[in-house]
Amino acid sequence: MAxxxxxxxxxxxxxxxxxxxxxxxxxxxxxxxxxxxxLLLGGKRIRPYLVYAVGQLLGAxxxxxxxxxxxxxxxxxxxxxxxxxxxxDDDALRRGKPTCHIAFNxxxxxxxxxxxxALAFEALCDHxxxxxxxxxxxxxxxxxxxxxxxxxxxxxxxxxxxHTNQQVALTTLEQMHRLKTGALIECTVQLAYYxxxxxAPTVLADLRQFADALGLxxxxxxxxxxxxxxxxxxxxxxxxxxxxxxxxxxxxxxxxGAKQKAQQLYHDAIAALQRLPYDTTELQHxxxxxxARKF
Amino acid sequence: MAxxxxxxxxxxxxxxxxxxxxxxxxxxxxxxxxxxxxLLLGGKRIRPYLVYAVGQLLGAxxxxxxxxxxxxxxxxxxxxxxxxxxxxDDDALRRGKPTCHIAFNxxxxxxxxxxxxALAFEALCDHxxxxxxxxxxxxxxxxxxxxxxxxxxxxxxxxxxxHTNQQVALTTLEQMHRLKTGALIECTVQLAYYxxxxxAPTVLADLRQFADALGLxxxxxxxxxxxxxxxxxxxxxxxxxxxxxxxxxxxxxxxxGAKQKAQQLYHDAIAALQRLPYDTTELQHxxxxxxARKF
Numbered sequence: 001m002a003x004x005x006x007x008x009x010x011x012x013x014x015x016x017x018x019x020x021x022x023x024x025x026x027x028x029x030x031x032x033x034x035x036x037x038x039l040l041l042g043g044k045r046i047r048p049y050l051v052y053a054v055g056q057l058l059g060a061x062x063x064x065x066x067x068x069x070x071x072x073x074x075x076x077x078x079x080x081x082x083x084x085x086x087x088x089d090d091d092a093l094r095r096g097k098p099t100c101h102i103a104f105n106x107x108x109x110x111x112x113x114x115x116x117x118a119l120a121f122e123a124l125c126d127h128x129x130x131x132x133x134x135x136x137x138x139x140x141x142x143x144x145x146x147x148x149x150x151x152x153x154x155x156x157x158x159x160x161x162x163h164t165n166q167q168v169a170l171t172t173l174e175q176m177h178r179l180k181t182g183a184l185i186e187c188t189v190q191l192a193y194y195x196x197x198x199x200a201p202t203v204l205a206d207l208r209q210f211a212d213a214l215g216l217x218x219x220x221x222x223x224x225x226x227x228x229x230x231x232x233x234x235x236x237x238x239x240x241x242x243x244x245x246x247x248x249x250x251x252x253x254x255x256x257g258a259k260q261k262a263q264q265l266y267h268d269a270i271a272a273l274q275r276l277p278y279d280t281t282e283l284q285h286x287x288x289x290x291x292a293r294k295f
Numbered sequence: 296m297a298x299x300x301x302x303x304x305x306x307x308x309x310x311x312x313x314x315x316x317x318x319x320x321x322x323x324x325x326x327x328x329x330x331x332x333x334l335l336l337g338g339k340r341i342r343p344y345l346v347y348a349v350g351q352l353l354g355a356x357x358x359x360x361x362x363x364x365x366x367x368x369x370x371x372x373x374x375x376x377x378x379x380x381x382x383x384d385d386d387a388l389r390r391g392k393p394t395c396h397i398a399f400n401x402x403x404x405x406x407x408x409x410x411x412x413a414l415a416f417e418a419l420c421d422h423x424x425x426x427x428x429x430x431x432x433x434x435x436x437x438x439x440x441x442x443x444x445x446x447x448x449x450x451x452x453x454x455x456x457x458h459t460n461q462q463v464a465l466t467t468l469e470q471m472h473r474l475k476t477g478a479l480i481e482c483t484v485q486l487a488y489y490x491x492x493x494x495a496p497t498v499l500a501d502l503r504q505f506a507d508a509l510g511l512x513x514x515x516x517x518x519x520x521x522x523x524x525x526x527x528x529x530x531x532x533x534x535x536x537x538x539x540x541x542x543x544x545x546x547x548x549x550x551x552g553a554k555q556k557a558q559q560l561y562h563d564a565i566a567a568l569q570r571l572p573y574d575t576t577e578l579q580h581x582x583x584x585x586x587a588r589k590f
Contacts, residue, residue: 082409111452122440145417150326154326158406
């Protein structure tokens with residue numbers, strides 16, 4: 001069961017992404033088209049949801065969360081465009097539609113990814129915040145840059161590339177996912193925290209533990225769905241991990257072991273939420289939604 | 296004649312780039328190697344020079360300029376890596392050495408570029424400034440994001456790609472260069488300004504006009520050198536623009552016309568400098584060096 005706030009925040013971020021593109025990018029270019037195509041292709045908008053839901057929990061104004069929600073999705077989107085490139089994972093289908101380099105061309109896809117990364121940082125800085133101080137804005141930019149770069153998401157993709165067609169140990173798999181997917185998911189709660197009036201390091205620490213467990217749970221569930229779901233529901237070819245000889249949790253732990261792992265991570269996420277001095281019911285629903293999802 | 300401060304600032308930025316990589320990026324990875332290979336490959340370091348020279352002119356502390364100098368070079372370097380890719384300009388040689396995707400592989404080159412972009416923003420935010428306020432730090436991040444993105448450098452590269460194997464009008468060529476190279480060069484003076492104690496919009500306006508003329512002069516001279524210099528001096532194949540059927544100033548204006556254009560831009564740059572209430576002798580030498588250079 002999805003939390004009741006999910007559709008609301010999904011709708012909000014769609015509008016904000018459209019507004020961001022329209023306000024910052026010259027419209028009359030192939031580059032704009034490629035950026036808009038990929039950024040507005042839909043998707044679950046999990047990262048923006050977390051920014052809004054966690055920020056709201058901490059008393060942030062929704063208007064102060066829009067920049068972070070769009071910035072994190074722009075980074076995620078650029079990473080998908082580049083990961084799909086022929087030199088990387090060589091994927092032709094994403095969310096049921098042709099990937100950016102198929103719909104346009106490779107050069108434009110590389111460039112659209114590059115420009116979306118810059119747009120993310122522009123969005124974070126060039127926003128009319130109501131209650132966020134310049135110091136905390138800077139903390140947001142710093143958190144995003146670290147999460148996106150060579151000690152975060154890019155490092156994870158590098159580990160992934162280095163082990164293509166190899167089975168890796170569980171520790172390597174976990175490190176890869178913590179960087180490749182986890183870093184950005186953990187970043188959502190940092191962005192939400194800095195956009196809020198809260199100044200309590202223990203709150204941030206608990207939120208990061210929640211996000212860390214949730215991010216890994218998301219990935220384990222992804223691996224499980226690659227086996228159990230079908231192409232139409234997934235929007236990408238079912239069994240593509242197995243076909244690409246990728247290391248996955250089911251491959252290392254067995255399907256049952258992977259399901260237990262997902263449950264364990266779910267409970268870790270809930271435990272972290274319960275340490276917070278807030279009503280975290282919505283976020284608990286969201287954590288459940290993540291590991292119970294079928295797509 | 297190069298300005299006397301050029302070797303000093305070149306040396307300073309080399310050290311700062313090494314320090315940046317060592318302090319922010321995990322060393323034990325192919326990704327680190329590829330980033331270091333490209334970032335420390337040398338080059339004229341024109342952009343960092345401008346940050347330091349203009350910043351010093353405005354009374355900024357050199358320590359407060361290091362982040363901007365390294366950030367702008369990291370962005371420039373990532374753009375070179377991506378521009379050299381097979382899907383883009385497909386260049387095998389850069390500064391006399393194999394390009395990143397030749398020395399490593401294509402996926403690693405894409406990723407190294409992506410990570411260098413993130414590193415630039417991390418460098419700008421995560422720096423122990425002495426006199427720069429958070430508001431002006433944010434102005435720096437915003438200026439860099441705009442200059443690098445889809446209304447700056449990426450837009451220029453998109454225009455370039457759209458006109459491959461076509462002769463374009465002079466206005467299009469100029470717009471392309473103003474975005475592809477000019478945006479970052481203009482950004483150097485913005486970064487230097489925000490890192491300084493000066494708060495005088497007319498100073499910033501004059502500096503931007505200087506940088507705009509200088510950036511275009513640099514490009515015109517580049518086009519001239521592609522005809523007049525040789526492969527060894529250039530560190531890239533002589534005549535490659537002509538071979539790629541690229542639009543250039545000499546192609547549109549004739550060699551003599553291009554040289555006149557470079558002179559005109561040089562004089563525009565000097566005139567802008569002379570409007571500033573400072574001793575701009577060093578920067579005037581630099582402008583002369585740019586249009587008199589042979590490599």
